[in-house]
Structures are given as C-alpha cells and as structure tokens.
Amino acid sequence: xxxxxxxxxxxxxxxxxxxxxxxxxxxxxxxxxxxxxxxxxxxxxxxxxxxxxxxxxxxxxxxxxx
Numbered sequence: 172x173x174x175x176x177x178x179x180x181x182x183x184x185x186x187x188x189x190x191x192x193x194x195x196x197x198x199x200x201x202x203x204x205x206x207x208x209x210x211x212x213x214x215x216x217x218x219x220x221x222x223x224x225x226x227x228x229x230x231x232x233x234x235x236x237x
Contacts, residue, residue, distance in 0.1 A: 183206050187206055188202050188203050191211070191213070191216065195213065197216075202216075205219065
C-alpha cells in the first residue's frame, strides 16, 4: 500500500529569524522552527525552552484527576 504524502513548506520572515538568532544566540534551525510555531518574542522563546513549574497548566483541571 503506497501512501501519498503532501509536504507543506512554511515561508518565514528571514529578518525575524536573523534578529532572534543574534539576540538569543540560538541556532538558525531552532529559531526557524519556533517562528513556524508562532513563538516569536524573546520572552515566549525563553519560556518555551526553559519553563518553570509555574509555566505549566494545573493537571487537576483534567477530567477524572484527583
């Protein structure tokens, strides 16, 4: 069985990627992936890469959690 796959390539703003790469001293590929996920501010990137316990949702809000 052959599966046909369709690739979607995102176009990113190279200036945003370059600015964040220089500002945060991160690899271009990582910054590009973050920008593709709409994580584009310095604070959002730092929270995503180095979360604290206060950045997580309360697990007891999930159904059937005790």
